[in-house]
Amino acid sequence: MKLRIKGNSVRLRLSQSEVELVALGAEVKEYVHFAENQFGYALRQEAIDSIEARYENNSMLIVLPYVQGKKWAKSDEVGISARVGELQILIEKDFQCLVSRGEEDKDAFPNPLAK
Numbered sequence: 001m002k003l004r005i006k007g008n009s010v011r012l013r014l015s016q017s018e019v020e021l022v023a024l025g026a027e028v029k030e031y032v033h034f035a036e037n038q039f040g041y042a043l044r045q046e047a048i049d050s051i052e053a054r055y056e057n058n059s060m061l062i063v064l065p066y067v068q069g070k071k072w073a074k075s076d077e078v079g080i081s082a083r084v085g086e087l088q089i090l091i092e093k094d095f096q097c098l099v100s101r102g103e104e105d106k107d108a109f110p111n112p113l114a115k
Contacts, residue, residue, distance in 0.1 A: 015107035023073035
C-alpha cells in the first residue's frame with residue numbers, strides 16, 4: 001500500500017493482493033521506520049455507516065464500512081473518496097505505470113491506458 005500525504009489530503013493506493021485482502025475483510029497495514037520509532041498506516045473495515053479516520057498509537061487508520069469496502073474491492077470502481085472533518089481521503093486501486101518500473105508494478109492492476 002502506498003501512502004501520499006499533502007496538507008489535509010491522504011491518498012492510499014492498493015495493489016491487487018491488498019484489494020483482495022480488503023474484499024476478505026482483512027486489515028492492510030504498512031510501517032515507516034524512523035530510527036527507534038515507527039509510523040503505521042492502515043486500512044480496514046468495520047461495522048460503521050461512513051468512512052472514518054483515526055490516529056492511534058503512532059498510526060493513521062482509515063476505516064471503511066463493510067458494505068462499501070467489499071463493493072469497491074469486487075468492482076471495476078477505481079477509487080473511493082470521502083471528507084472526514086477537514087481531512088480529504090482517497091483510496092485507489094494502484095495501476096501499473098505506462099513505463100514499467102519493474103518490481104514496483106508487479107502486483108499493480110493493469111493500466112487501462114496501456115496498449
